[in-house]
Amino acid sequence: MAGMATTSGRHGGYHHGDLRNALERAALELVAQNGVHGFTLAEASRRAGVSVAAPFRHFASKEALLVALALRGYQEQERRFAAAIVATDDPVEQLAAFAVAYVRFAVEQRPLFEINFRAGLDKSRYPELEAAGGEVLRVLNGPAGELRPHPADALALVHAVGAVAHGYASFLHEGVFGTGEDAVARAEEGARAAARALARGRP
Amino acid sequence: MAGMATTSGRHGGYHHGDLRNALERAALELVAQNGVHGFTLAEASRRAGVSVAAPFRHFASKEALLVALALRGYQEQERRFAAAIVATDDPVEQLAAFAVAYVRFAVEQRPLFEINFRAGLDKSRYPELEAAGGEVLRVLNGPAGELRPHPADALALVHAVGAVAHGYASFLHEGVFGTGEDAVARAEEGARAAARALARGRP
């Protein structure tokens, strides 16, 4: 179904009608299959049923397509983190839920996670990325941040929990915990336990 | 000096004499400048003063060159982690030193760090990598591991500290802590504090 040129059938011929989205979806498929370095604009064009030059009507470059997806990745992180945090009032459990949500995002949206952290996108050349990344942090701790207790070192704590969750996610993808659902569970449990330990172990 | 064809001058002409090492050094330079995705075998060949086909006498593919460097990266991690751990007998401080060493490795050997974790090398297709990665863990905790107290959950603790250190290193490279020496110090300090909190916060 991904090889069809159109989704609604209205634009049968010369014009695709929804190429931008079709390219983004094809890109995610390719990243899922071959990793971010194995994604190719030409192959994405083929899957969308379009010539290799067509994508440049919608994206300035291959990198720009990845940037668009990276933005979606940051938004998705934001959404998931916010949902995790409002689920409880206990600040320790908020951090634990944040850590678990981080690992789940890396697992369930692996292509987005890879694009965000392994595509080598130069944030200084794409200020939109910088902004989106900051936005994610702001959800956790900022002016009107969502975390309840707001101690003075809340930012440092969020950094520490984010770091440990990121590490578990990376190690999971690296195969350190093995493969399969067991490995995912180990990573989630490790991240949760580490978040609690960090939240309590800070004087 | 990296542009010269020979290092010792003995092989002036047709044969390079030390091409394998020259290519590895050129590759590290390129990764340092352009990131792992911006490294090009052709450019490395040019810097070594050799034709683009020459590298294939020493490496089966571009990926194989990266694998060779990844092995060096794992060895370097091993060396640094072992040194950090023998510096003290206090198990908590051993873990803290390990975390700091992890961040320092990422900073001082950034190209190796990037090749290890961002090159997208398929460990299942390069068992040597799998083995080298396991070796690093063995230094920290294994049969005859170096960590002193060896509680039952020592492996989980090493995973947690490794994860948080990896996260701090990644966030540092991502620019989360800003740029410059201050950012490095913040990452090191965060990793050290987190390691201590984890080491103590585990019942």
Next chain:
DNA sequence: GGGCTTGGTGAACGCTGTTAACATGGCCGG
């Protein structure tokens, strides 16, 4: 000193990203 092995060369292939010139067709004003 002749031949084998190691390690270079140059040309060629197909694939990639990217650009330029041209084609199509949906839509909007007359």
Next chain:
DNA sequence: CCGGCCATGTTAACAGCGTTCACCAAGCCC
């Protein structure tokens, strides 16, 4: 209703990349 415009497709071309192949140079060993 229709003619033209603009967004969005096409084809053709280019340079750079990884990789292979046939050929060549030179150090080495008997």
